[in-house]
Amino acid sequence: MKRTYSTEEAARQVQIHRATLMRWLAADKVKPSIEVLLSNGNVLHRWTEADIRQLATFKKENYWQGGGRPPKEK
Numbered sequence: 001m002k003r004t005y006s007t008e009e010a011a012r013q014v015q016i017h018r019a020t021l022m023r024w025l026a027a028d029k030v031k032p033s034i035e036v037l038l039s040n041g042n043v044l045h046r047w048t049e050a051d052i053r054q055l056a057t058f059k060k061e062n063y064w065q066g067g068g069r070p071p072k073e074k
Helices: 005-014 018-026 049-061
Strands: 035-038 043-046
Touching: 005 018, 005 049
Parallel strands: none
Antiparallel strands: 035 043
């Protein structure tokens, strides 16, 4: 059986915040191979190693590294 990773673990591996990955998921910019519908209506995302490689590629092509607001001028 192949190893899968939680959303938290996948985000940590590509060095982004979990909230960033959740925003990308909500905007359909990325998608894991495995989505499990839970009985309460939530969806559990599981990421394979291939998914994480694709996620890293997406980050490299689309993620702004500066982040945040520009510093205030004094």
